[in-house]
Structures are given as structure tokens and as C-alpha cells.
Amino acid sequence: MSEVRTAFKIHLLPNNITFICHEGQTILDAALRAGIELPHGCTRGGCGVCKIRVKGKVDFGRVSRAMLTDQEKESGFCLSCRAVPLEDLEISLIDGASAKVIQHDEFYSFLFKTRTNL
Amino acid sequence: MPFRISRLGYVEVRVLDLDDALDFYTNVLGLRLVERLGKKAYLKTWDDQLAYCVILTESDTPGMVRAAFRTVDPEDVDYYEKKLKQYEVPYEVIPEDYKRGKALRFKTPSGHTFEIYYEIEVPGNFLPKESPDPWPRDLKSDAINPPKIDHTLITAPDPTKMIKFCEEVLEFRATEYVVNSDGQPVAAWLYQARQQPHDLAIIPGREAGMHHFAFHISSAQDIFKAADIMVMNDVKIDWGPGRHGITRGSGIYFFDPFGNRIETFGGYTAYLYDPGAKPIIWTEETMGKGVFYYERRLVESFLTVYT
Ligand code: FES
Numbered sequence: 230m231s232e233v234r235t236a237f238k239i240h241l242l243p244n245n246i247t248f249i250c251h252e253g254q255t256i257l258d259a260a261l262r263a264g265i266e267l268p269h270g271c272t273r274g275g276c277g278v279c280k281i282r283v284k285g286k287v288d289f290g291r292v293s294r295a296m297l298t299d300q301e302k303e304s305g306f307c308l309s310c311r312a313v314p315l316e317d318l319e320i321s322l323i324d325g326a327s328a329k330v331i332q333h334d335e336f337y338s339f340l341f342k343t344r345t346n347l
Numbered sequence: 348m349p350f351r352i353s354r355l356g357y358v359e360v361r362v363l364d365l366d367d368a369l370d371f372y373t374n375v376l377g378l379r380l381v382e383r384l385g386k387k388a389y390l391k392t393w394d395d396q397l398a399y400c401v402i403l404t405e406s407d408t409p410g411m412v413r414a415a416f417r418t419v420d421p422e423d424v425d426y427y428e429k430k431l432k433q434y435e436v437p438y439e440v441i442p443e444d445y446k447r448g449k450a451l452r453f454k455t456p457s458g459h460t461f462e463i464y465y466e467i468e469v470p471g472n473f474l475p476k477e478s479p480d481p482w483p484r485d486l487k488s489d490a491i492n493p494p495k496i497d498h499t500l501i502t503a504p505d506p507t508k509m510i511k512f513c514e515e516v517l518e519f520r521a522t523e524y525v526v527n528s529d530g531q532p533v534a535a536w537l538y539q540a541r542q543q544p545h546d547l548a549i550i551p552g553r554e555a556g557m558h559h560f561a562f563h564i565s566s567a568q569d570i571f572k573a574a575d576i577m578v579m580n581d582v583k584i585d586w587g588p589g590r591h592g593i594t595r596g597s598g599i600y601f602f603d604p605f606g607n608r609i610e611t612f613g614g615y616t617a618y619l620y621d622p623g624a625k626p627i628i629w630t631e632e633t634m635g636k637g638v639f640y641y642e643r644r645l646v647e648s649f650l651t652v653y654t
């Protein structure tokens with residue numbers, strides 16, 4: 230029996246990748262699990278290194294007011310390590326560059342597709 | 348010249364939620380709560396003789412409020428008052444603070460608030476005064492429990508100026524420098540009477556930035572146990588367990604729940620410095636190994652991530 234969990238879709242531009250973020254999960258956590266290397270440092274809302282652009286409603290979480298001002302919150306920025314989606318989102322890096330994507334699938338399939346002969 | 352500062356006495360650090368901070372600082376880090384007073388809490392390590400070594404203050408932005416250095420003798424406070432006057436550094440005399448007497452408070456060229464004091468209550472550590480055992484029996488077995496505060500690393504927009512200020516006015520001495528191509532120090536590790544690798548270190552960066560503050564963890568076994576405890580408690584580890592080339596100390600960088608970086612710094616591989624010995628020099632080419640010895644390169648987060 231699997232529990233039905235709410236999940237939101239996050240669309241990353243300009244990579245043009247969509248990944249899933251579970252209810253209550255931060256954008257950064259969901260991205261890293263999907264192999265998307267969003268920039269990050271302290272992962273605790275303090276250093277501001279994970280700041281990204283966001284379109285859509287988020288819970289900004291507990292963040293440093295020096296690193297994310299009220300004005301930045303209103304003009305579409307968030308700290309991805311603390312921000313939790315409240316609806317489907319569109320995100321991009323501050324400088325508009327593509328985020329690095331790691332192909333986890335390849336080495337995972339190497340591990341798990343190995344045949345077991347009993 | 349005698350040493351007139353004995354050590355880093357306390358740091359005041361801003362946290363975004365004092366309840367969560369206390370849970371982390373007491374249950375995971377293993378500091379003892381001395382007293383909570385409104386939006387501030389005073390804490391100490393189990394082997395600290397003085398009233399406290401960490402003040403946590405609730406605020407909307409993490410980072411450092413002040414760093415305070417305790418002098419060797421009471422008269423040294425007057426000595427520094429004269430020096431501040433001589434160098435025309437504006438200062439305030441703070442007559443008293445929680446469990447503490449007079450302090451000189453001033454802003455450094457790096458924008459940090461420093462204090463120099465001598466008088467503070469000396470309740471002793473958490474061991475009996477007579478025939479003590481080597482450690483308290485009631486240490487929390489799944490906390491890090493550092494015995495003492497060690498040093499702080501702060502950032503300065505003009506590090507060379509800040510280093511000169513600390514050397515000339517505050518009479519810190521350098522164990523190690525990173526020098527630029529003009530031979531000017533752009534980062535420094537500075538010591539006082541304890542002759543440890545550092546009580547204070549300075550690197551380039553934002554005004555009034557706190558890169559980290561550190562607690563002493565000595566043995567390899569304790570360092571690895573500290574790392575285990577961090578993982579068990581989902582504490583974000585930034586680096587380590589590893590070794591610095593500079594200071595030769597081994598340690599771990601990790602973050603409190605608000606992004607303030609803390610370090611466990613291991614003295615077991617680190618030296619005691621002889622006054623008069625020439626400072627050790629690192630250059631732009633070698634400083635990668637200087638900061639992260641095994642990795643042999645600087646990661647970007649060392650220079651960009653701090654509060
Ligand atoms: S990673 Fe430091 S604020 Fe998000």
C-alpha cells in the first residue's frame with residue numbers, strides 16, 4: 230500500500246527539465262535528488278548562495294533577511310535550500326545559465342541491472 | 348613584549364530561532380546552557396573556567412554580533428585603552444554586561460565589533476575543584492562535547508589593513524600568512540598568549556562577515572565521533588573530517604541550523620608557536636593545500652559561503 234502524496238512539478242529553465250518535488254520538500258532537495266546541481270552552500274538559509282529566480286507560490290522558509298530581502302521575495306527570488314513549493318513552479322539560476330545535470334541513471338543502472346544468477 | 352590577551356573569550360552569534368538554536372547547541376554540540384534571558388542565551392563548554400563562551404541572540408539574520416578577547420591581567424585593559432587612544436580608534440567603555448565587568452568595545456577596520464575585557468565571573472568548569480576526574484560523568488553520550496572554544500575566522504574587505512590593525516593595535520602575532528604577489532599578507536592566522544596556531548584568523552570577504560567559530564576537539568577518535576553525531580542529526584557538513592595545511596589542525600566544518608559555520612578544530616596535529624619564530628608563508632599557488640591539505644585545492648564555497 231502506498232500513501233498518496235501531493236507533489237508539485239518544477240520546471241527548470243533554460244535546461245527545460247521538469248522534476249518532481251514532494252509536499253514539504255525544499256526545491257534544492259528535490260533538484261539534487263533529480264541530479265540537478267543547483268548552487269548551494271550552507272543549506273540552512275544563511276549564506277544566500279542558493280538564491281534562484283522563481284515563478285509561482287512558495288513558502289520561503291526560515292531564511293536570513295540579509296540574504297533574501299522582503300523586496301527580493303516580492304520580485305521573484307527565493308533561497309532554494311529553504312523554499313518549499315505551494316504550487317507548480319518555474320525556476321532559473323540568477324545569471325540565467327543552465328544548471329549542471331548529473332546522469333545518475335547511468336551508474337545506478339550499472340549497479341542494479343547486474344544479473345543475479347542463483 | 349609580554350602577551351596581554353589570553354584568548355578568545357566569547358563570541359555572540361545571531362540565530363533565527365532561539366528554541367531551535369538551543370536544541371542544537373546543547374543536544375548536538377553539547378554546550379551547557381548557563382542562562383536564557385529573553386532573546387539571548389549564554390552557554391559554555393564543559394571545561395571552560397569562565398562564565399560563558401557563546402552568546403546566542405535571536406535575530407532575523409545569522410552572523411556574528413561581536414567577538415571578545417580576555418586579557419591576561421586586569422591592567423591590560425587599561426593598556427589597550429591607551430593603545431586605542433593612541434591609534435585614534437573610537438571605542439566605548441561598557442561598564443558591565445551579563446556576569447562580566449568592564450569592557451572596551453570598538454569597531455575594527457573589517458567592520459566587526461570586538462571587545463577586550465578581563466573581569467568576568469569565574470565559576471570554574473564542570474569538574475570538582477578538589478581531586479577532579481578528567482571529564483564530567485554526565486556528558487551527553489551522543490553530543491560532540493568540545494572542552495573549549497578555540498578561535499574564529501572572520502572576513503575583511505581589506506584584509507591587509509585588518510591584519511596590520513590586529514598586529515599593531517591589538518598585538519596579535521602571526522603564525523601563518525597567505526601573501527599576494529606584492530608580498531602583502533591577504534590572509535593571516537594570529538595568536539596570543541596560548542601560543543596556539545590561532546585565536547583569530549582573517550581572510551578576504553564581506554565586511555563584518557563570520558566565516559566560522561571553532562571549538563577544540565583533540566583526538567582523531569573524537570573528530571570522527573563528532574562527524575558521526577553530525578550525520579545522525581542531519582547536520583550539514585561543509586568539509587571534513589580533514590586537515591588544514593595552515594595550522595596543521597584537523598577538523599570538520601559544519602553549519603548550525605541557520606547557516607552559521609562552526610568548526611571542530613583538532614590540536615593533536617597542531618603546533619605551539621615560539622615567539623620570535625618567523626611566520627609560515629603560503630602563496631596563491633600553494634594556498635589550496637594550505638586550506639584543505641588532502642584535497643589540495645580551494646573549493647569555491649570556502650570563499651563564498653558564510654554569514
Ligand atoms: S545554501 Fe546557504 S542559504 Fe541556501
Ligand SMILES: [Fe+2]
Pocket residue numbers: 498500559561610612
Ligand atoms: Fe578554523
